[in-house]
Amino acid sequence: MERSEAENFLYREARLLNTGKNREWQKLFTSDAIYWVPANDPDADPEEHVSYIYDDMDLLEERLGRLESDYCWAQQPPSSTLHQISNVEVENDTDEEVTLRSNVLIYEYRNNVQRRFYPLQTFPAFCEHRLRKEGDEWKIAFKKVALLNCDGEIHDLTFLI
Amino acid sequence: MNAPGGSKRNYADLARTGHTHVSLYTSPEVYQDELERIFYRSWIYVAHDSEIPNPGDYKTTFIGEIPVLVTRDQNDKINVMINRCMHRGSTVCNSESGNKDKFVCPYHGWEYGPDGELITIGLPRGYNDGEVDQEKLGLVHAAKVDSYRGIIFASLYEAPDITLDEKLGNIKEVIDLYMNLSPTGKIIVGKSGVYKHPYDGNWKIQTEGSVEGYHAIFTHHTALDVMARKMGGHLKGLTNSGLHGYDTGHGNNVLEIYKLSDEEVHQRWPKDYVEMLREAHGETAAMDALRSRFNMVIFPNFAILEYQFRVIRPLSATETEVRLYHTLLDGVPKEVNLRRIRDHEFFYGQASFGGPDDYSIFARMQEGYKAGEVPWVHLNRGVESETVDEKGNRMGDLTQETQQRAPYYEYRRLMAGVE
Ligand code: FES
Ligand SMILES: [Fe+2]
Numbered sequence: 096m097e098r099s100e101a102e103n104f105l106y107r108e109a110r111l112l113n114t115g116k117n118r119e120w121q122k123l124f125t126s127d128a129i130y131w132v133p134a135n136d137p138d139a140d141p142e143e144h145v146s147y148i149y150d151d152m153d154l155l156e157e158r159l160g161r162l163e164s165d166y167c168w169a170q171q172p173p174s175s176t177l178h179q180i181s182n183v184e185v186e187n188d189t190d191e192e193v194t195l196r197s198n199v200l201i202y203e204y205r206n207n208v209q210r211r212f213y214p215l216q217t218f219p220a221f222c223e224h225r226l227r228k229e230g231d232e233w234k235i236a237f238k239k240v241a242l243l244n245c246d247g248e249i250h251d252l253t254f255l256i
Numbered sequence: 257m258n259a260p261g262g263s264k265r266n267y268a269d270l271a272r273t274g275h276t277h278v279s280l281y282t283s284p285e286v287y288q289d290e291l292e293r294i295f296y297r298s299w300i301y302v303a304h305d306s307e308i309p310n311p312g313d314y315k316t317t318f319i320g321e322i323p324v325l326v327t328r329d330q331n332d333k334i335n336v337m338i339n340r341c342m343h344r345g346s347t348v349c350n351s352e353s354g355n356k357d358k359f360v361c362p363y364h365g366w367e368y369g370p371d372g373e374l375i376t377i378g379l380p381r382g383y384n385d386g387e388v389d390q391e392k393l394g395l396v397h398a399a400k401v402d403s404y405r406g407i408i409f410a411s412l413y414e415a416p417d418i419t420l421d422e423k424l425g426n427i428k429e430v431i432d433l434y435m436n437l438s439p440t441g442k443i444i445v446g447k448s449g450v451y452k453h454p455y456d457g458n459w460k461i462q463t464e465g466s467v468e469g470y471h472a473i474f475t476h477h478t479a480l481d482v483m484a485r486k487m488g489g490h491l492k493g494l495t496n497s498g499l500h501g502y503d504t505g506h507g508n509n510v511l512e513i514y515k516l517s518d519e520e521v522h523q524r525w526p527k528d529y530v531e532m533l534r535e536a537h538g539e540t541a542a543m544d545a546l547r548s549r550f551n552m553v554i555f556p557n558f559a560i561l562e563y564q565f566r567v568i569r570p571l572s573a574t575e576t577e578v579r580l581y582h583t584l585l586d587g588v589p590k591e592v593n594l595r596r597i598r599d600h601e602f603f604y605g606q607a608s609f610g611g612p613d614d615y616s617i618f619a620r621m622q623e624g625y626k627a628g629e630v631p632w633v634h635l636n637r638g639v640e641s642e643t644v645d646e647k648g649n650r651m652g653d654l655t656q657e658t659q660q661r662a663p664y665y666e667y668r669r670l671m672a673g674v675e
Binding site: 132144145149157166168210246247251253256 | 452453481577600616619
């Protein structure tokens, strides 16, 4: 995969996230995919260490359902995000599978907050996407977002990362 | 009580049974009084044995706002010391945990052993005789340290007026139930992860909130919806009665979340694990541990919930940091701990389906508390029907507020000297 194609893929994913097209974003994943945001240590084994997010696609479906419900209090009012992508590298490139590494700077903001002065949050992170070919489309089989401050004091991560 | 100075507020009147005054959540003077009378002079959770298993291991934490160093020294003794160089006050340790044979102050090179002893001072010849007494300049130890089942508590400036045994009282048997989830009776705290969760609100909101039996079906609508579908029947207790909240004395309290039948225990946990516990603890004790889920608060700064040790750290009258230390069970099949990891991250943590909703509400409560002329916070649900069980615990239905009223008896005792 050329880097430009990798960038296009990641930019499109970011655009879906940043325009609230969560259900289209969901379709980027394979049915056996894992969506992972580690806590404390980006290299910890997710079977021996808790994560912020360690979703299979069933749990991601529930997560999106929660975000769509009227009862997700932590998302009232809801977050808007801007995913800024850079440092894209292509690894283990075969016809069927490819690994993309990138850096992402996620900005999170909320309009319409009663208390006002909602601080613009920034979450820099190292991303790893493992893509797999399904038909003639690339799909995400594994997405890991290792926040730079994954061991830090964090208020809220209830938006899509 | 014994604290010098402080405000002249009548805390017995501000912390009533069933109503707490809003100033307890907002006033910087009240907060200072709480630090002096509660946090610096009564039993405060600092660590669990498993966090510092080997000689030289240490962790840093806080008692109130004061940085402390918890070490295991070469004699296997646990030390709780103020993380403050005796010379000019720099902290002597700047990381959260690790292993060291000495703590070297970066300013003038004074070195302290894991037991706090002052081993060396920098450029000693500049001191004349009598100017520095090395033997008296070790790190300052907490006035009292004691532990129960590996759970270490300390009282910083003065020995408390009650022993740890008296402080824990009836809640010891609930701690025992928790430890019995492991065949060896041991747990490993925090190695499998810590969520570090700040919120814009007074620390007592979390103390109360850790045993909130009334809110779940409203606040946790989305989480309960998923749990009912994915995880099955054992959650019926959250809306069902027959479960209770208890005040076990000295501010400590317990909320029953559910009690499984034998059949539900077997549905929930793998056979080899149930067998293992039966062999280790006997039929009754094993099944009691497996069927029970409690949230418990050990006033003021500590809670144990199903998968976690929860530690509350006050930052100011209106800011708090909560740490959720995941607990692993020693000696169990891997799938049991894996299950405890996945279940924990489902409900707790900043991206989870449960906790973030609580914390967003805590900040909203604090916002509402700005209205000082609306003086009372209501915690009186079920106060009239509260009973006392055979062990002497005050008791009410789980959605009533017995368990959240419990801290304020001890609060009055420590803040106002009123029994
Ligand atoms: S302040 Fe620690 S050696 Fe001077
Ligand atoms: Fe809650």
